[in-house]
Amino acid sequence: xxxxxxxxxxxxxxxxxxxxxxxxxxxxxxxxxxxxxxxxxxxxxxxxxxxxxxxxxxxxxxxxxxxxxxxxxxxxxxxxxxxxxxxxxxxxxxxxxxxxxxxxxxxxxxxxxx
Amino acid sequence: xxxxxxxxxxxxxxxxxxxxxxxxxxxxxxxxxxxxxxxxxxxxxxxxxxxxxxxxxxxxxxxxxxxxxxxxxxxxxxxxxxxxxxxxxxxxxxxxxxxxxxxxxxxxxxx
Numbered sequence: 001x002x003x004x005x006x007x008x009x010x011x012x013x014x015x016x017x018x019x020x021x022x023x024x025x026x027x028x029x030x031x032x033x034x035x036x037x038x039x040x041x042x043x044x045x046x047x048x049x050x051x052x053x054x055x056x057x058x059x060x061x062x063x064x065x066x067x068x069x070x071x072x073x074x075x076x077x078x079x080x081x082x083x084x085x086x087x088x089x090x091x092x093x094x095x096x097x098x099x100x101x102x103x104x105x106x107x108x109x110x111x112x113x114x
Numbered sequence: 115x116x117x118x119x120x121x122x123x124x125x126x127x128x129x130x131x132x133x134x135x136x137x138x139x140x141x142x143x144x145x146x147x148x149x150x151x152x153x154x155x156x157x158x159x160x161x162x163x164x165x166x167x168x169x170x171x172x173x174x175x176x177x178x179x180x181x182x183x184x185x186x187x188x189x190x191x192x193x194x195x196x197x198x199x200x201x202x203x204x205x206x207x208x209x210x211x212x213x214x215x216x217x218x219x220x221x222x223x224x225x
Contacts (some may be wrong), residue, residue: 106156
C-alpha cells in the first residue's frame with residue numbers, strides 16, 4: 001500500500017532564511033507526487049507536482065521540490081521564506097499503477113517569524 | 115476553489131442521526147474523493163470514486179457510505195453519526211493526469 005511520511009510536525013524559520021519541509025513516500029511502482037498548502041479555515045491549494053522528467057520541480061509562490069528516487073523523498077523548498085508562508089503543508093502520493101487513490105501525509109506546520 | 119462546492123459548510127447533528135454531505139463540481143472531473151481532517155492525523159481518505167456509480171473504500175470507511183449517480187455530485191452519508199465522526203470533511207476532484215482540486219470543507223459536529 002502506498003504511504004507518505006512527513007517527519008516534522010512543525011518547522012520554524014526566520015523570515016528570509018531558506019525553508020525546507022521534508023516528505024518521504026512508499027509505493028510499489030512509480031509515483032506521482034504533490035505538495036499542497038492549507039491556510040486557516042480554507043481548503044487545500046495545489047503548489048506543485050512531480051510526474052516525470054526533471055527531478056527539480058518549480059511551483060507556485062517561489063516553491064520548488066526535488067524528487068529523489070533512491071531516497072524516496074520529495075522535499076519542499078523555498079530559498080527565502082516570507083511570514084505569509086506560515087501555513088500547513090501536505091505532501092501527497094498517487095501510484096501510477098494503482099491509478100486512483102491519493103494518499104496524504106500528516107502535514108507539517110510552518111511558522112515563519114519576522 | 116476550482117468549481118468545487120461543498121454543502122453544508124457547517125452542521126451540528128445529534129448522535130445516531132443520519133447525515134449527508136454533498137460535493138458538487140462543475141469541471142467534469144472523473145475522480146472524486148472524500149477526506150476527513152483531524153488534528154494529528156492529517157487527511158485520511160474515506161471513499162473515492164473513479165466514475166459514475168464506481169466507488170471504492172479508503173482507509174477510514176467504516177460508518178460511511180457514498181454515492182455518485184452523476185458526474186458532478188459525490189455524496190457522503192454518515193449512516194448513524196457518532197461523536198468520533200466530528201471532523202472537518204473535504205471533497206476533492208481531479209481529471210486524468212491532473213492534480214486534485216479541493217472544496218472549502220464542511221465542519222461537522224456530532225453532539
